[in-house]
Amino acid sequence: MQDIKVSICCITYNHEKYIEDAIKGFLMQETNFDFEIIIGEDCSTDRTASLVMKYKEKYPDKIRIVTSETNVGMKENSMRVLKSVRGKYIAFCEGDDRWLDPYKLQKQVNFMDANSEYSMCGHITAINNVEIDQIVGKIGEDEYSKEIIIDDFIRGVVFHNSSVLFRKSCIENEKGDFYFPDYFLNSPVGDYAIQLYLFTKGKVYCFNEIMSQYNWNLSNSWTSTQFNVFSKKIELHNRVIEMFKNFNRENDAAYDRFIEAAIEFRLEMIDGMKENLLNPKTIDHVFSIPNLNKQNIYIFGAGAFGKSIAKKLLMADKKVGGFIDNNLKLMGKEIMGIEVFNLSKITQDSLILICSQWSKDISKQLDDGGYHNYYKLIHWL
Numbered sequence: 001m002q003d004i005k006v007s008i009c010c011i012t013y014n015h016e017k018y019i020e021d022a023i024k025g026f027l028m029q030e031t032n033f034d035f036e037i038i039i040g041e042d043c044s045t046d047r048t049a050s051l052v053m054k055y056k057e058k059y060p061d062k063i064r065i066v067t068s069e070t071n072v073g074m075k076e077n078s079m080r081v082l083k084s085v086r087g088k089y090i091a092f093c094e095g096d097d098r099w100l101d102p103y104k105l106q107k108q109v110n111f112m113d114a115n116s117e118y119s120m121c122g123h124i125t126a127i128n129n130v131e132i133d134q135i136v137g138k139i140g141e142d143e144y145s146k147e148i149i150i151d152d153f154i155r156g157v158v159f160h161n162s163s164v165l166f167r168k169s170c171i172e173n174e175k176g177d178f179y180f181p182d183y184f185l186n187s188p189v190g191d192y193a194i195q196l197y198l199f200t201k202g203k204v205y206c207f208n209e210i211m212s213q214y215n216w217n218l219s220n221s222w223t224s225t226q227f228n229v230f231s232k233k234i235e236l237h238n239r240v241i242e243m244f245k246n247f248n249r250e251n252d253a254a255y256d257r258f259i260e261a262a263i264e265f266r267l268e269m270i271d272g273m274k275e276n277l278l279n280p281k282t283i284d285h286v287f288s289i290p291n292l293n294k295q296n297i298y299i300f301g302a303g304a305f306g307k308s309i310a311k312k313l314l315m316a317d318k319k320v321g322g323f324i325d326n327n328l329k330l331m332g333k334e335i336m337g338i339e340v341f342n343l344s345k346i347t348q349d350s351l352i353l354i355c356s357q358w359s360k361d362i363s364k365q366l367d368d369g370g371y372h373n374y375y376k377l378i379h380w381l
Contacts, residue, residue, distance in 0.1 A: 012095025119202030
């Protein structure tokens with residue numbers, strides 16, 4: 001094997017539906033350099049381990065497996081994979097996501113080789129809602145390729161994990177040993193912390209190209225279990241605030257203005273969540289609505305979230321009377337075979353589910369119109 005230029009790091013646990021697509025995305029890369037694939041298999045209880053082993057046996061010089069006799073968890077699994085890399089550059093992709101562009105690595109490496117002042121680069125990632133098998137958005141969307149500035153990190157990660165490529169030297173100390181600061185090791189959101197850390201090591205670049213896919217809305221994923229319930233969201237944001245404070249201590253207050261803005265943003269988010277927690281019309285799950293079987297259901301919001309809720313209801317044999325939307329261009333059209341109505345066409349006693357990021361404005365619209373049989377569903381995206 002030649003000198004390895006890129007180490008692809010993939011952690012996986014119970015990803016049997018997706019792991020083959022992830023591995024195929026690695027293997028299809030067209031490069032003029034050698035790369036390795038390191039898969040951290042964390043004692044899955046489904047067929048993930050056997051599928052990984054199948055590819056390991058077929059590509060023994062390309063794929064390495066890092067595992068143990070017992071499950072170690074996401075963070076430790078990530079750390080042991082990172083500690084085993086041999087390449088000059090490191091690329092990420094978890095086992096339930098995938099790469100789409102066969103020239104992804106070559107494009108990123110070409111850029112990094114030509115621009116030594118950059119510590120990291122990434123690109124746009126498509127968001128696929130697995131419940132409706134549809135692309136519903138993007139992460140890292142912009143009109144053009146550009147250098148990233150620190151303010152781009154205020155609201156959250158700039159890149160999805162599957163898009164990042166960075167220099168291995170950035171996570172080594174002066175002796176060449178593996179190193180991450182404490183604020184990263186204690187962070188509740190690893191990809192956010194590592195992107196902030198890499199920003200302190202050099203410039204950051206974003207390609208305006210979609211080269212990977214994030215499979216969102218998986219059952220039992222980190223997002224579904226940790227980030228879709230208000231009480232856990234509040235706890236998470238508080239831990240992120242603590243991470244920011246530790247980040248600033250590590251960097252001698254060099255990012256005071258950024259940290260202040262980032263913390264203020266999260267405090268506003270927490271205040272909004274607490275307000276919703278006190279609102280009896282806010283619910284975590286559609287099937288917790290009383291008397292759901294006896295009511296004609298209308299979904300306010302014909303976007304991706306509304307469509308995913310409609311699919312859940314239809315799969316459970318619930319009656320969806322239609323979508324409601326304020327976009328006049330949608331009136332009378334059908335989405336998923338369900339008609340879109342203006343609110344004025346809906347009787348006041350109908351059950352209305354608000355599935356929209358504009359829930360506060362919609363709630364006022366409903367109250368002003370005499371519609372009181374409605375609920376706001378929690379949605380993080």
